[in-house]
Amino acid sequence: MKIICNGKEMEVRDGATLEELILELQLNPATVVAECDGRIVLREEYPQIFLRQGIVLELIRFVGGG
Amino acid sequence: MLTIAGHIFKSRLLVGTGKFASAEVMCRALEASGSEMVTVALRRVDLEDPSDDIMRVLDRSRYVFLPNTSGARDANEAVRLARMARASGGGEWLKLEVTPDPRTLLPDPVETLRATEILAAEGFKVLPYINADPILALRLQDVGAAAVMPLGAPIGTNQGLLTRFQVEIIIEQARVPVIVDAGLGLPSHAAEAMEIGADAVLVNTAIAGAGDPVRMARAFAQAVEPGRAAFEAGAGRRQSRADASSPEAGLGFLR
Numbered sequence: 001m002k003i004i005c006n007g008k009e010m011e012v013r014d015g016a017t018l019e020e021l022i023l024e025l026q027l028n029p030a031t032v033v034a035e036c037d038g039r040i041v042l043r044e045e046y047p048q049i050f051l052r053q054g055i056v057l058e059l060i061r062f063v064g065g066g
Numbered sequence: 067m068l069t070i071a072g073h074i075f076k077s078r079l080l081v082g083t084g085k086f087a088s089a090e091v092m093c094r095a096l097e098a099s100g101s102e103m104v105t106v107a108l109r110r111v112d113l114e115d116p117s118d119d120i121m122r123v124l125d126r127s128r129y130v131f132l133p134n135t136s137g138a139r140d141a142n143e144a145v146r147l148a149r150m151a152r153a154s155g156g157g158e159w160l161k162l163e164v165t166p167d168p169r170t171l172l173p174d175p176v177e178t179l180r181a182t183e184i185l186a187a188e189g190f191k192v193l194p195y196i197n198a199d200p201i202l203a204l205r206l207q208d209v210g211a212a213a214v215m216p217l218g219a220p221i222g223t224n225q226g227l228l229t230r231f232q233v234e235i236i237i238e239q240a241r242v243p244v245i246v247d248a249g250l251g252l253p254s255h256a257a258e259a260m261e262i263g264a265d266a267v268l269v270n271t272a273i274a275g276a277g278d279p280v281r282m283a284r285a286f287a288q289a290v291e292p293g294r295a296a297f298e299a300g301a302g303r304r305q306s307r308a309d310a311s312s313p314e315a316g317l318g319f320l321r
Binding site for chain 2 (some may be wrong): 005008025026028032033040042059060061062064065066
C-alpha cells in the first residue's frame with residue numbers, strides 16, 4: 001500500500017505499524033515525533049498505530065536552530 | 067542568578083545550535099559558552115540521511131532544551147510546532163517565533179500574542195521572540211509569557227543592539243526576565259545589553275559564523291559577566307557637561 005511520508009509517496013508493507021516503519025527507515029523512535037493525518041502521535045502509541053493506505057505521515061525531529 | 071519560570075540558571079548566555087559547520091564544533095562551542103540552555107528547531111526528518119540526528123550529539127542532561135517555532139508564519143503554525151516539540155520530549159520550554167516575512171524575519175506581534183496566550187494556557191513556558199516593543203512586552207507578560215525576547219537587530223545580521231532605547235524601556239517595565247535575542251554580532255554587543263540590565267542574551271550566528279566558533283563562544287561567555295557586573299554595580303549618570311575628576315580647590319599657586 002502507499003502512504004505519503006514527509007510529502008513523498010512511499011510504498012509500505014500491508015499491516016505495518018508506525019514503529020516498524022520508523023525502524024525500517026533506520027530512525028530512532030525516541031527522537032522522532034510523528035503526525036498522522038494532522039494528529040500528533042505519542043511515542044508510546046507507535047507500536048499500536050497501523051498504517052493505512054493514503055495516510056499522510058510527517059516524521060519530524062530536532063535540528064540545529066537559533 | 068537568572069531565574070526563568072522558577073528554573074535557576076548560572077549562565078546568562080543562551081546559545082543557538084544552528085549554522086555550525088559540524089556537530090563536533092557545535093558541541094565544543096556549546097561547552098566553551100558555559101550555556102545551560104540551548105535552542106533547537108523542528109524539521110522534517112531527511113529520509114535520505116536518517117543518521118543526521120542532533121540528539122545523538124547533544125547531551126540532554128547538560129542543557130535545558132529550548133525548542134523554537136522557527137519557520138512558523140502565523141499562530142496556528144507556531145502552536146502546531148510547539149505541540150510537536152513537546153511530544154518529541156522537548157519539555158515545556160518554548161521559544162516562540164512567528165516570522166511571516168522571510169526577507170526580514172521580523173516577528174508578527176499580533177500572531178505572537180495570540181500564540182502565547184494559547185500555549186501559556188496549555189502549560190508551556192513561553193519565551194516569545196519580539197520586536198523591541200515595550201507595550202507588546204507588557205501584553206505578553208500579562209497573558210503568561212515566562213520571559214520576553216526582544217531583538218537587538220534582525221536575525222543573523224550581527225548589527226548589535228540597534229534597539230537599545232526600546233529595550234531599556236522594556237527592562238524598566240518588565241516583571242519577567244528580558245533576554246535580548248537576535249542580531250548581537252560581537253561580545254561587546256552582548257556586554258552592552260547586559261550593562262543596560264538585560265537578564266540574559268541569546269546568540270547563535272555570531273558564534274556559529276565566527277572563524278573560530280569555540281573561541282568566540284568563550285569570548286561571549288566572558289563578555290556577559292562584566293556586563294552584568296556593571297549593571298549590578300550601578301552605572302553613573304550620563305550628562306552633557308564636564309565634571310572634573312580632580313579637585314577644583316588648591317590651584318591658587320598656579321596663577
